[in-house]
Amino acid sequence: EVQLVESGGGLVQPGGSLRLSCAASGFTFSDHYMHWVRQAPGKGLVWVSRIDTVGSSTTYADSVKGRFTISRDNAKNTLYLQMTSLRAEDTAVYYCRRGRDYWGQGTLVTVSS
Amino acid sequence: DIQMTQSPSSLSASVGDRVTITCRASQSISNYLNWYQQKPGKAPKLLIYSASTLQSGVPSRFSGSGSGTEFTLIISSLQPEDFATYYCQQSHSTPITFGQGTRLEIK
Numbered sequence: 001e002v003q004l005v006e007s008g009g010g011l012v013q014p015g016g017s018l019r020l021s022c023a024a025s026g027f028t029f030s031d032h033y034m035h036w037v038r039q040a041p042g043k044g045l046v047w048v049s050r051i052d053t054v055g056s057s058t059t060y061a062d063s064v065k066g067r068f069t070i071s072r073d074n075a076k077n078t079l080y081l082q083m084t085s086l087r088a089e090d091t092a093v094y095y096c097r098r099g100r101d102y103w104g105q106g107t108l109v110t111v112s113s
Numbered sequence: 114d115i116q117m118t119q120s121p122s123s124l125s126a127s128v129g130d131r132v133t134i135t136c137r138a139s140q141s142i143s144n145y146l147n148w149y150q151q152k153p154g155k156a157p158k159l160l161i162y163s164a165s166t167l168q169s170g171v172p173s174r175f176s177g178s179g180s181g182t183e184f185t186l187i188i189s190s191l192q193p194e195d196f197a198t199y200y201c202q203q204s205h206s207t208p209i210t211f212g213q214g215t216r217l218e219i220k
Contacts, residue, residue, distance in 0.1 A: 035209070044200065044211060044212075044213050044214045045149075045151075045157065045200055045202070045211045045214075046211065047202075047208060047209040047210065047211065050207065050209070059207045059208070060208075061208050062208070095156055095157075100147050100159060100162055100204060101159045101162075101168065102159075103156035103157055103158070104156060105155075105156055106156055
């Protein structure tokens, strides 16, 4: 069974940093592109970032470019999102997604003083 | 960036109704179009990929069509578990973009 479990969310002050993790199991992690998608409270889905199978190619939404870094450790079957210079508008549930199909349950990031 | 526009934004319907949701892309995306269903407090679920291919395990009452800039999701006979929010998403080019969502409510 494919499982994606996010962790690392929480309350952080504006300007702070946070690292999200997504632990994958039930499939060959290194075979799949991975994504982060976020959803602000009561709002729609917004794509954040994508990484290729080996971690050599990454793409970001303009809203997070230069502040967020996506990475992966295929030996640990884990996807990461390093978030810096956080803003109130980054408050959202962050989902990891395998390719186009499976999603994790999400982890809530709240940026507030 | 490719903009995805769904219509309607919300819809009231009854069990057994046939429902159509439309998604329009601001430029041609061929068939690089996915449909997702999201229920409150839950992660989205893939329903349709490549515009018209039903994801494994998804009931056959869901169908998708279209190519280029116009796409349609049809639910042929609404079931109680189908009341949710539906999103289209293009994967033709980055940044990947979603429609704003269509909230399907019980009449």
